[in-house]
Amino acid sequence: xxxxASTGGKGGTGKSTFAVLYTLRLLREGKKVLLCDCxxxxxxxxxxxxxxxxxxxxxYQNFPRLNAEKCISCGLCSEVCxxxxxxxxxxxxxxxxxxxxxxxxxxxxxxxxxxxxxEKKPAGEIFKTRISENLWLVTGISKPxxxxxxxxxxxxxxxxxxxxxxxxxxxLIVDTAPGTHCNVIQALLECDKAYVVTEPTPxxxxxxxxxxxxxxxxxxxSEIVLNKADAGDESVxxxxxxxxxxxxxxxxxxxxxxxxxxxxxxxxxxVDLL
Amino acid sequence: xxxVVASGKGGTGKSMLASSLSLLFxxxxxxxxxxxxxxxxxxxxWLGVTSYDAVKPISTSEKAEIDSxxxxxCGRCFENCSFGAIEKIDSNFIVNPLLCEGCGVCRxxxxxxxxxxKPVTNGEIRIKETKWxxxxxxxxxxxxxxxxxxxxxxLRKRANRIDHDVMILDAAAGIGCPVIASVTNCDYAVLVTEPTPxxxxxxGRILExxxxxxxxxxxxxxxxxxxxxxxxxxxKWSGERFLGRISYDREVVNSIVALRPVLVSxxxxxxEIISVYEKIRKLTT
Numbered sequence: 001x002x003x004x005a006s007t008g009g010k011g012g013t014g015k016s017t018f019a020v021l022y023t024l025r026l027l028r029e030g031k032k033v034l035l036c037d038c039x040x041x042x043x044x045x046x047x048x049x050x051x052x053x054x055x056x057x058x059x060y061q062n063f064p065r066l067n068a069e070k071c072i073s074c075g076l077c078s079e080v081c082x083x084x085x086x087x088x089x090x091x092x093x094x095x096x097x098x099x100x101x102x103x104x105x106x107x108x109x110x111x112x113x114x115x116x117x118x119e120k121k122p123a124g125e126i127f128k129t130r131i132s133e134n135l136w137l138v139t140g141i142s143k144p145x146x147x148x149x150x151x152x153x154x155x156x157x158x159x160x161x162x163x164x165x166x167x168x169x170x171x172l173i174v175d176t177a178p179g180t181h182c183n184v185i186q187a188l189l190e191c192d193k194a195y196v197v198t199e200p201t202p203x204x205x206x207x208x209x210x211x212x213x214x215x216x217x218x219x220x221x222s223e224i225v226l227n228k229a230d231a232g233d234e235s236v237x238x239x240x241x242x243x244x245x246x247x248x249x250x251x252x253x254x255x256x257x258x259x260x261x262x263x264x265x266x267x268x269x270x271v272d273l274l
Numbered sequence: 275x276x277x278v279v280a281s282g283k284g285g286t287g288k289s290m291l292a293s294s295l296s297l298l299f300x301x302x303x304x305x306x307x308x309x310x311x312x313x314x315x316x317x318x319x320w321l322g323v324t325s326y327d328a329v330k331p332i333s334t335s336e337k338a339e340i341d342s343x344x345x346x347x348c349g350r351c352f353e354n355c356s357f358g359a360i361e362k363i364d365s366n367f368i369v370n371p372l373l374c375e376g377c378g379v380c381r382x383x384x385x386x387x388x389x390x391x392k393p394v395t396n397g398e399i400r401i402k403e404t405k406w407x408x409x410x411x412x413x414x415x416x417x418x419x420x421x422x423x424x425x426x427x428x429l430r431k432r433a434n435r436i437d438h439d440v441m442i443l444d445a446a447a448g449i450g451c452p453v454i455a456s457v458t459n460c461d462y463a464v465l466v467t468e469p470t471p472x473x474x475x476x477x478g479r480i481l482e483x484x485x486x487x488x489x490x491x492x493x494x495x496x497x498x499x500x501x502x503x504x505x506x507x508x509x510k511w512s513g514e515r516f517l518g519r520i521s522y523d524r525e526v527v528n529s530i531v532a533l534r535p536v537l538v539s540x541x542x543x544x545x546e547i548i549s550v551y552e553k554i555r556k557l558t559t
Contacts, residue, residue, distance in 0.1 A: 009313070009314050010284060010285065010314050010316070011283065011284005011285045011286075011314070011447035012283065012284040012285010012286060012447075013284075013285060016472070039448075041282075041447075041448035041449045041450050041453075041479065042282045042283055042447070042448055042449065042472075042475075042476040042479055044283070044471075044472035044475060044476070047471040047472050047475060048472070061356075062356065080378060080382070082336070082375075082376060082377055082378065083377075099454065099486075102356070102375060102377065103356055104356050104357070104375060104377035104379055105354060105356055105377075105379050106377050106378055106379050106382060109354065109379055109382050109383060110382060142449070142450070144449055144479060144482035144483055144486065145454075145482070145483065145486050146450070147423060147450055147451035147454050148375075148450070148451060149448075149450045149451075150357065150373075151356065151357065151358075154358060177447070177448055178284040178313070178314060178446075178447045178448065179311075179313030179314055179422075179446060179447065179448065179452075180313045180314070180415065180417045180418070181313055181415060181419075181420060181422045181451075181452070182357075182373070182375070182420055183448075183450060184313075185372050185373065185418070186373075189372075201527065201530050201531055202319050202530060202531065202533060203289075203316045203319055203530060206314075206316065206319065207314040207316065210313070210314060210417050211417070213417040213418075214417035214418050217372070217417065217418040218372065218418070231524065231527055232527055232531050233531050259500055259501075260501075262470060262472075263469065263470045263471060263500070263501045263504060265471060
């Protein structure tokens with residue numbers, strides 16, 4: 001099974017559009033495909049496929065819970081918390097701010113009284129949808145207010161890989177979030193190839209160079225997908241392609257038909273653009 | 275007054291609008307513009323900025339290192355790491371720096387003090403006095419590093435030291451840590467969307483964050499004429515929160531290719547942006 005990613009650094013360049021078009025093209029070629037939406041903060045692949053998500057299963061993460069009866073107000077938990085998620089005033093029990101908590105566990109490890117317990121709480125949901133005979137979609141959604149979404153991506157991807165093996169998928173396509181931080185890194189880990197989807201503008205080239213730098217550090221082979229290829233100035237993309245020694249292997253022209261198909265959830269109409 | 279521009283979905287027009295609002299506010303009051311999209315900072319490009327007056331490396335993150343000579347291979351670090359950053363290779367444990375969040379749990383559980391946690395330079399903060407008469411403070415996370423939320427906190431602190439009446443913050447896409455760090459302590463949020471089911475769905479996601487932090491907000495529909503019927507739906511849904519709509523115009527793409535702010539171009543969207551600004555100004559002063 002091949003594991004490929006659709007990524008891009010910048011938002012709105014067409015990562016999900018490419019991931020879905022590529023999925024549909026592989027289906028036409030008779031392949032069995034699993035598409036995994038790892039943009040857990042804002043997942044959209046189901047909308048592009050014109051399907052609804054049902055029967056989500058919770059994804060749990062450990063968070064701290066204070067047992068005030070055991071607490072001796074020593075303040076050690078607040079001292080070790082690198083996220084500044086524990087507020088403590090001398091002589092008082094600490095206050096834990098879950099918005100800032102990454103769930104690392106430093107507080108419950110350091111507490112000499114065992115007054116901070118780890119509590120499993122839902123941090124998001126996972127949806128597994130069989131769209132057609134040979135197409136599965138796995139979607140992760142983070143709970144709003146959860147700041148550290150990397151561990152959710154990790155869990156969603158792990159389960160997608162398990163399912164892909166179970167169903168004997170030929171290809172698993174991972175659609176990442178924009179940006180270059182932990183949620184994207186988790187999605188790109190162990191991929192055989194990454195498609196960097198970008199657009200021919202200074203914004204596209206600037207952000208594509210950042211993700212290409214990350215992919216170089218991670219040692220993931222990459223290719224560039226140029227979306228809206230004829231709307232802008234392609235030379236800026238050719239420059240970064242040369243700098244990172246990657247090829248522009250796919251060009252998607254600017255197309256009003258594609259925009260309409262996108263907003264109607266009917267991208268299968270425009271697979272030939274790929 | 276802190277005004278954040280956010281959207282959930284990427285590419286809806288946040289930086290374009292944030293750059294325009296900075297220019298318009300700066301005609302009346304003292305402005306500082308903040309690029310809080312430290313993963314992929316683009317606000318500078320929309321203001322024609324390609325170099326900075328001052329660039330300061332910062333360290334808001336740490337990484338663990340295991341001394342293989344001291345390590346006894348007990349595996350406690352491996353069992354306790356919440357981020358899967360400790361890998362077992364043969365009988366050795368090593369830290370994958372790409373996944374390490376620097377929380378220090380491995381050091382705390384190591385019985386033989388084989389783990390050190392050291393600060394790393396994970397990004398930079400850059401300042402530019404733009405030719406439009408106001409400063410831009412921009413952050414950049416180094417690819418492969420962690421701690422983007424904390425870079426946003428640092429750059430906001432830096433921007434706060436500059437005398438200003440209005441701070442315009444351009445947030446990242448998504449709803450995770452860098453976005454939460456951008457939305458907290460803001461007085462008003464401008465939520466930019468476009469007429470697609472994806473952008474509308476993501477608008478609902480960012481709204482949960484904005485409501486969670488009790489920030490007042492308004493909605494702008496960008497490229498509204500790409501799908502007028504979805505635009506109508508969003509406008510109806512927004513009710514009195516609706517701030518205005520901006521047309522799709524290829525001239526906007528030409529502006530960014532020429533690294534020229536939209537407001538100094540010939541685009542027909544100029545008047546639409548000014549009307550959005552007027553509404554925001556009335557609501558925030």
